[in-house]
Structure formats: structure tokens, C-alpha cells
Amino acid sequence: MAGEWRFWPAGTTFPAMAREAAAYVRVSTKDQEESGFSIPAQKDLLSSYAAENRIRILEVFEESETAKLSGKRPAFARMIALLRARPQAVLLVEKTDRLYRNLRDYVTLEELGTEIHFVKERTVIGPNVHSSEKFLHGIKVLVAKNFSENLSEEIKKGMTKKASLGSFPSAAPLGYRNVVGAPGIVPDPAAGPLVRHLFERAATGFYSTAELTRLARSLGLRSKKGAVLNRNTVCTNILRNPAYHGTFRWAGTLYSGAYEPLVSKETFDQVQRVLDGRRNGGAPGHVFTFSGLLRCQTCGGLMSGMLKKGRYVYYSCQGRMGCRRFYPERLLDDEAVRVLEGIHIDRPVIDWLMAELEQTTAADPAADAEAAHARKRLSELRSLRDRAYEEKLLGRITEDYWREQSTRWQCEADDVAATLRRVEEAMPREAFLRAAREPMELAETAREEYLARPAAGRRQLLQAVVWNFTASESNLTASMRSPFDLLVEGAKTKEWWS
Numbered sequence: 001m002a003g004e005w006r007f008w009p010a011g012t013t014f015p016a017m018a019r020e021a022a023a024y025v026r027v028s029t030k031d032q033e034e035s036g037f038s039i040p041a042q043k044d045l046l047s048s049y050a051a052e053n054r055i056r057i058l059e060v061f062e063e064s065e066t067a068k069l070s071g072k073r074p075a076f077a078r079m080i081a082l083l084r085a086r087p088q089a090v091l092l093v094e095k096t097d098r099l100y101r102n103l104r105d106y107v108t109l110e111e112l113g114t115e116i117h118f119v120k121e122r123t124v125i126g127p128n129v130h131s132s133e134k135f136l137h138g139i140k141v142l143v144a145k146n147f148s149e150n151l152s153e154e155i156k157k158g159m160t161k162k163a164s165l166g167s168f169p170s171a172a173p174l175g176y177r178n179v180v181g182a183p184g185i186v187p188d189p190a191a192g193p194l195v196r197h198l199f200e201r202a203a204t205g206f207y208s209t210a211e212l213t214r215l216a217r218s219l220g221l222r223s224k225k226g227a228v229l230n231r232n233t234v235c236t237n238i239l240r241n242p243a244y245h246g247t248f249r250w251a252g253t254l255y256s257g258a259y260e261p262l263v264s265k266e267t268f269d270q271v272q273r274v275l276d277g278r279r280n281g282g283a284p285g286h287v288f289t290f291s292g293l294l295r296c297q298t299c300g301g302l303m304s305g306m307l308k309k310g311r312y313v314y315y316s317c318q319g320r321m322g323c324r325r326f327y328p329e330r331l332l333d334d335e336a337v338r339v340l341e342g343i344h345i346d347r348p349v350i351d352w353l354m355a356e357l358e359q360t361t362a363a364d365p366a367a368d369a370e371a372a373h374a375r376k377r378l379s380e381l382r383s384l385r386d387r388a389y390e391e392k393l394l395g396r397i398t399e400d401y402w403r404e405q406s407t408r409w410q411c412e413a414d415d416v417a418a419t420l421r422r423v424e425e426a427m428p429r430e431a432f433l434r435a436a437r438e439p440m441e442l443a444e445t446a447r448e449e450y451l452a453r454p455a456a457g458r459r460q461l462l463q464a465v466v467w468n469f470t471a472s473e474s475n476l477t478a479s480m481r482s483p484f485d486l487l488v489e490g491a492k493t494k495e496w497w498s
Helices: 030-034 039-052 065-070 074-085 103-112 131-164 191-203 209-218 231-238 265-276 329-341 347-360 365-393 399-425 428-452 455-465 484-493
Strands: 019-026 055-063 090-093 116-118 123-125 176-178 185-187 247-250 253-256 294-296 304-308 312-316 466-471 476-480
Touching: 019 039, 019 074, 039 055, 039 090, 055 074, 055 090, 074 103, 123 131, 131 247, 131 253, 131 347, 131 428, 131 484, 191 209, 191 231, 191 265, 209 231, 312 329, 329 428, 329 455, 329 466, 329 476, 347 428, 365 399, 428 455, 428 484, 455 466, 476 484
Parallel strands: 019 055, 019 090, 090 116, 294 466
Antiparallel strands: 116 123, 176 185, 247 253, 304 312, 466 476
């Protein structure tokens, strides 16, 4: 009976065609436990599927949110051991993001050659499936890998908003303590004056970094965990930290804090001049497109870029095995363009792939209905404004009436658009489809974008597509990231889209 947690009764005689399976269920947050992703709900789904398909479940492997907190997945490891011992067994799981936490999980199961049944997605993946199915599955794996990262991104967005309002968003630096609400931190009455004194002494220029470290220790300054401060902590984490004069860095951006600074901007700047000594910043160096991406095939070393005559860029390794050669960047650019041409997908193929993904991704009927209603109303409001504008041009309505109605419709449209964004952001299916579309659209335009971007932009694009390049005397070989590696293989066979 659907909804019950059913196994085959003890002593049941199985027909020859019955298959054996491992079942894997997992929740990663308390919210999932309370919103339909619970362990019992997954068990019900998998046991019903097993009964309907004459599959005998050998063991159910259950993973809870505590596995995420510890960083280990003992149930997953036991499941892998069973599948190695029973190579003919299949694996039952609710959907892709219940199974994979990272690409290592994906590689492990792929190497085992296990047939996996994603019950809610109505998909079976195994060694003998069509390459188009493997490609679609690769997209889903990437989304699963990024799912927890996307959750943390939402937290980061909230912290960024907090930072933009001047409230310190993370653990307080030494000399401050955290408080609930704005401004996030306040000076520590005990350690704050000591940190201020350290800055004042450093600003005089009479102390070496070793002496400043000894001074901090003699003042009684200790880390938040009570550890004695070392030179790096004193000179980098404290004396180089702009948070002490009221400016803090969050997610790569500087924000002006609403909290009380411990030192003035003038004192902080003077300390930086002392620490810098005779050094000056100078102009930023040349940006090399293939920096950190290019390796020598012979010695395996990273190749570094160099600028010759102020305009010509070359790359070479250290030549530890007598292999030092100089590769002009213009030739490497040509090879990079060739690689990007190899992952190109035409728009009709993207549309087909997205249609396939939409059909195999579980929908939320209520959320879909709300989103559809919002889109319909937005379309109606646009039509109303367009028709009214034509009426105004024809003199059938006055300018004042047009302006009044247009403002009212625009206000409603803003509200409806906000509702649509809220619904879409709360729909895992919509987030999944957006994440799936992004690499496909990048593949469609990668070559043109590469040619149009400066060096820094080119490197950023290449980092999204390849792990690295390997250079030899005769060619440049790219190690592709997923799912772009699937696109390259598909382009070779011309079968993945057929």
C-alpha cells in the first residue's frame, strides 16, 4: 500500500527476475526534515517503488544532518561497501541532491558501475544508458554539488546586507566583542585600550616587528582562544586590519562601519607607512591570461608568464628536466578559442535539453500555479499600459488620466514582480533549472565572449570551463570541468543530442 514503509516479508520466495538493491535516504537540515524531505517520507517512496518493480531492498542506509556537521557520511561509506560486495545490486534514491554531496561521490559510484534509480525524477542511470541521459545527469550532479553552496550563498547575502548598513558581519577582531544587532561589535573594555596602545607604539616607527610582537605579549594581549600572539597575528591580523579605524572588508568589498573605531585613520595610515618601510605600491602588474592554468607536459610544473619588450607575452616552466620552451600567448589564445569552439551548443539543442530537464524534475504544483498567475498578471498589466498609451496618442484619454492609470499599473506590476521573484527563489525546481541553464548558455557564447574580453576576463572564463591546460611541443591539451567535458565528448561522437 502506497505510503507504508514496506519490505518483502521474511521468508518470501523471490522470483528469479527479482533484483536486489540498496536504498539511501538523507536529510541535511532541520527545515528539510519538516518540509516533506523527511527520512520516513523518502523511505515510503523507495519501498513503494521497490514493490512495484519487484526489487528487494537489502538494506536502507540512513544519513541525517549530523553527518553534515561532522563532515563524514558513515552510512554512505557502508552503502559503497555493500555495492562493491554485491556488484549486481542497484541503488534506489529519491533524487540527485539526496545522493551526491560532491563530485567525489559521483566519481565513486560511476567507477563502481552501479545502476542508480532516481525515483522522484523517474530516471535510471547506469553504464549502458544513452549518452544524452548521461549528459543530463551530469548537469544534475553539478546542481547537487552546488546546492549546499547555494544555501550558504543566501546566508552570505544576508551578511552582505548587514555589512552594507555598517554592521560588522562576522567574529569580532581582537579588541572588540560581538553584540546582537547593530553595530555588530563594540570595543572590549579590557582588550580595546591595549590594542589602541599597540597601534600608537607602532606608529612611532621606533619598534621592529619582533619588538611589537613582544610588546603585544607583555601587554597581555591573547587570541580569542587564549593563545600567545605570534608575529603574523600582530602585524597582519591586527596592525594591517582596517577594521580598527572603522572600515572593514567583507566578501572582497570595503564597508564603512557604524561601530566605534579604536584608532584614527591617520594613526592607521601611519602604521601602514612604518610597516611598508621604503616600499611603495607602484602600478599593478600585467595580467596574464593563462596564469595558474598552464602546465608543462614534461615536468608537470606550472608555467609563468613574462612580458617582453613591453608588449609580447610568453609562458615557460622552470625547465627542471631540460624542457624549458617559450610559448607565445597569441598561439595559446588560438588554442583556447579552439577548445571553446569544441563545447559550443546551438540554441535549439539548449532548448531541447532544458525541455528534457523540465520533464524529469519534480514540480511543486502550488508554487507553479502561483508563479504562472503572477506571470499572467504581469502580461495583462503590460497590455493595459500599451493599449492605454495608444488611446492617449489618439486623444481618447487625457494626459493626466494616462499618467494616473500608468502609475497605478506600474505599482501593481512592481508588487507582482516581487511576488514572482519570491516564489521562484523559494522553488528548488526553478533554482535547479536556472543552475542547469547557466553552463549551457556559457557554452553557446564562450568563444565570442573570450575574444571580446580583456586578459583578466579571459582567465575568469577559462577558469569556469577548464581545470588546466597541458602544453607540449606539438599541442595544447585541456582538462575540462564538468559538464563541459561531456560536451566535448558529445561533439566527437555527434550522438549525445541525437
